[in-house]
Amino acid sequence: MNKFNMEDHPHRRYNPLTGEWVLVSPHRAKRPWQGQVEKISEEQRPEHDPDCYLCAGNERVGGERNPEYKDTYVFTNDFAALNLDASVGEVNEGDLFKAKSEQGICRVICFSPRHDLTIPQMEVSDVKKVVDLWQEQYIELGNRSEINYVQIFENKGSVMGCSNPHPHGQIWAQSSVPDEPAKESVRFKAYYEKYSRTLLGDYLEKELQKKERILIENNHFVALVPYWATWPFETMIISRRAIQYLGQMNEDEKEALAAIYRDLTIRYDNLFEVSFPYSAGIHQAPSDGMDHPEWHLHMHFYPPLLRSATVKKFMVGYEMLGNPQRDITPETSAERLRSLSARHYKQSLI
Known part of the structure; x- marks a missing residue:
């Protein structure tokens, strides 16, 4: 029997944020790929598209016209998944049939008037304006009595279901706490009650000591590949200070978040020299008016690409019926991302 080596042998890793496990099978990375191959969509987009409903000055589908x-x-999203006018009610037929009305507000954030830019191609000062708007929206929506959680997220790329290439994100603010941050709330609270420290604060300290999965650091944030990462090039941005929610961030921290957000996505684009698709979102404390010292602000990035710009990771079969599984180890992914240039590949061609 060979000595156990996590870089070569199958094993499971524990996710302390959710209490769930991921199966890691590094030996499978050597298998030939004969599955689906995605098309690369790298068309040249104009600075302004007269047919884009997110561009400045254009009319949206609902008839409203964007300002310049x-x-x-x-x-407010013209096709919102949630609204405040929904009828209030519930179904409660014992333990098996339950439903409850949900109220909320859905908004769209345009990152830039430029149709042809994404976050890694924007200046840090312009990305900072996105972070400023996140904070403003969190404070405004989170202070509403009907809202108990504000979920800010971005879907980038058609492979992630993004229906419009204009650089944008979304905010879904709702009366209940969604499942993923709710799971983290349970784990964070238990850890804080036991140690009087945040789980992510202690985790980040250990990661900074090990240096195996660290990608980028600045004075206020760290980007890394989580020890328990599920997606091949999954990453997290974690605040050094235990910030509970966006409203607590100062100007230096907002600029630092903008810088590391841009730097990380530059490395994503440079990995396969393509506009790298992902779903990303901020997890922060509920906006329920309570103090949440156990919470520690962080941002998840879930990109689907596996071996190249054309090979996607699918969550099917065992992943849907058992638990998540990955082939390349988080350490290998971290090394590949860490070794990439901090200069965007398109700038290098100029």
């Missing part, structure tokens, strides 16, 4: 905005712009 110069940096960021936010509006």
